[in-house]
Amino acid sequence: MRANQLKTGVFVLYKDQPCAVVKCEFYFPGKGSAFARTRMKNVKTGNVYEYTFKSAEMVETVDVETVELQYLYKDGETLNFMNPRTFDQFEIPASIFEGKDKYLMPEMKMFFNFYEGEVIGVRFPLKVTVKVTEASEASAGNTVNAPKKPVTIETGVEVMAPLFVKQGEIIIVDTETGEYVSRA
Amino acid sequence: MQKTFQKLKQDPDLWARYWIREQVIDAIRAYFKDLGFHEVEVPLLLPAPSTEPFLEVFKTELKDDQGNKWQAFLPSSPEFALKKLLSAGSGSVFTITKSFRNGEGRSSRHNPEFTILEWYRTPGDYMDIARDFEGLMRFILTFKDSPRRSNNLPTRRVLEGRTHLKYQGKEYDLGSPWERISVAEAFQKYSGIDTETMLNEQWLMAKGKKKGYQVDESTTWEEIWDQIIANEIEPKLGQKGPTILYDYPIAQAALAKKARDPRFAERFEVFMGGLELGNCFSELTNWKEQKRRCLVDLAERKHLGRTEFPMDTDFIEALKMGMPETGGIAVGVDRLVALFADTSDIANTLFFPVSELFN
Numbered sequence: 001m002r003a004n005q006l007k008t009g010v011f012v013l014y015k016d017q018p019c020a021v022v023k024c025e026f027y028f029p030g031k032g033s034a035f036a037r038t039r040m041k042n043v044k045t046g047n048v049y050e051y052t053f054k055s056a057e058m059v060e061t062v063d064v065e066t067v068e069l070q071y072l073y074k075d076g077e078t079l080n081f082m083n084p085r086t087f088d089q090f091e092i093p094a095s096i097f098e099g100k101d102k103y104l105m106p107e108m109k110m111f112f113n114f115y116e117g118e119v120i121g122v123r124f125p126l127k128v129t130v131k132v133t134e135a136s137e138a139s140a141g142n143t144v145n146a147p148k149k150p151v152t153i154e155t156g157v158e159v160m161a162p163l164f165v166k167q168g169e170i171i172i173v174d175t176e177t178g179e180y181v182s183r184a
Numbered sequence: 185m186q187k188t189f190q191k192l193k194q195d196p197d198l199w200a201r202y203w204i205r206e207q208v209i210d211a212i213r214a215y216f217k218d219l220g221f222h223e224v225e226v227p228l229l230l231p232a233p234s235t236e237p238f239l240e241v242f243k244t245e246l247k248d249d250q251g252n253k254w255q256a257f258l259p260s261s262p263e264f265a266l267k268k269l270l271s272a273g274s275g276s277v278f279t280i281t282k283s284f285r286n287g288e289g290r291s292s293r294h295n296p297e298f299t300i301l302e303w304y305r306t307p308g309d310y311m312d313i314a315r316d317f318e319g320l321m322r323f324i325l326t327f328k329d330s331p332r333r334s335n336n337l338p339t340r341r342v343l344e345g346r347t348h349l350k351y352q353g354k355e356y357d358l359g360s361p362w363e364r365i366s367v368a369e370a371f372q373k374y375s376g377i378d379t380e381t382m383l384n385e386q387w388l389m390a391k392g393k394k395k396g397y398q399v400d401e402s403t404t405w406e407e408i409w410d411q412i413i414a415n416e417i418e419p420k421l422g423q424k425g426p427t428i429l430y431d432y433p434i435a436q437a438a439l440a441k442k443a444r445d446p447r448f449a450e451r452f453e454v455f456m457g458g459l460e461l462g463n464c465f466s467e468l469t470n471w472k473e474q475k476r477r478c479l480v481d482l483a484e485r486k487h488l489g490r491t492e493f494p495m496d497t498d499f500i501e502a503l504k505m506g507m508p509e510t511g512g513i514a515v516g517v518d519r520l521v522a523l524f525a526d527t528s529d530i531a532n533t534l535f536f537p538v539s540e541l542f543n
Binding site: 029033035037050051053056181 | 186194238239288289290291292293294396398402403404406407410411413414415419
């Protein structure tokens with residue numbers, strides 16, 4: 001593809017290495033045509049590269065297979081998923097989730113990227129809908145200005161939520177920031 | 185997704201980051217007023233914007249109650265308006281105003297509608313502007329931390345004390361003088377390319393190809409030059425404090441005066457912490473040369489399929505009256521604010537970022 005079609009999440013070959021584009025911004029130097037300023041992550045080694053492409057240049061894309069899988073259970077540092085169509089099972093290393101595995105709940109579905117048979121990435125849901133399992137009644141917020149309190153959600157994680165959130169309620173949590181979004 | 189005004193209601197601690205914009209703008213005003221510059225307003229509705237070939241503009245229409253219509257544009261910079269005033273004898277001036285660029289990708293460093301600071305010192309040249317900029321940055325740093333509503337606001341003359349700015353986990357020294365390196369030196373030092381090669385179209389393309397850049401029959405000298413700057417030089421600049429990269433090849437400085445070495449023009453850019461903070465020229469004052477460059481730009485716009493518009497003939501008429509020797513600079517205020525607010529995304533300092541208004 002041409003570099004002007006690059007965007008976050010695309011897989012490209014850079015210096016003969018398969019890389020995921022993790023950041024891509026276009027800019028025009030005062031005088032001159034457009035450039036794509038990118039950050040790429042080598043999907044094999046995890047090394048990060050920064051490179052600026054001319055927007056007209058050709059970039060080789062990498063054949064990455066995308067499969068939707070359903071979460072089953074955790075076994076140590078390995079998370080077991082199943083393809084709900086073929087019933088094939090997959091063992092996914094927890095490191096792929098970059099910390100977001102703490103929001104995993106049974107039967108949750110998400111898309112995984114495979115390169116040469118190996119899992120290289122996951123598109124984790126941006127928001128999860130979860131039950132509050134523990135919330136203090138007290139209105140003892142941390143400050144007068146930002147009245148929030150810690151509540152525990154069903155996956156065992158603590159989230160800062162407004163004072164009105166009660167035990168048993170269903171809330172939405174942003175998995176990027178770990179922040180409370182709203183009541184469901 | 186929550187919008188900024190909703191987040192502010194929910195988490196009032198956030199206000200502190202957003203008030204930094206106000207502090208930075210107050211500081212800029214105080215600094216230039218103390219230097220004796222006049223602050224001026226420029227129009228945001230124009231019959232002819234400035235001519236940079238690669239910038240796309242916003243086009244609209246002005247109507248009156250008689251059914252008359254005029255095509256109108258939002259400015260991509262306040263430059264032409266300010267130069268008219270300079271030619272009319274305003275003396276040194278500055279403006280803090282909105283400018284607009286259309287057709288660009290969403291970016292953490294740029295909003296389609298942005299706040300720009302331009303100041304013009306006359307008599308002056310680009311190195312006078314560099315010294316103004318050094319003082320301005322330290323003044324903002326001091327001003328920002330001074331108690332609000334105090335009658336003892338720092339003036340430009342009491343600038344002892346802090347010169348260190350923390351940005352994204354790194355310390356930068358704003359103390360004078362900032363590092364200065366010419367484009368020719370930077371190509372030699374960071375890219376191993378001598379001046380003759382850098383300025384020669386075929387030699388630079390060959391060198392670029394050898395370095396692994398994609399070069400084909402449509403690739404231009406500018407593209408390879410910009411790509412070397414972006415990949416090999418910019419990452420080395422502004423690591424410990426601001427760096428002034430100066431004296432650009434003539435082809436890279438349409439509105440600047442020639443330098444002593446006539447292959448270069450008196451232009452500099454300032455880099456720090458991965459951000460390009462400002463773009464400065466010793467301004468071109470020759471109306472014939474300016475008119476020629478405007479016409480070349482407009483022809484190139486047509487060739488590139490950009491929105492077409494007429495040349496601002498008032499600008500040329502103003503230059504004919506005689507523009508004084510002037511140094512001028514454009515500084516992205518949003519980036520300055522992001523720097524002093526210690527955030528990598530300018531959207532974090534805007535109450536209404538474009539991504540929340542148009543999504």
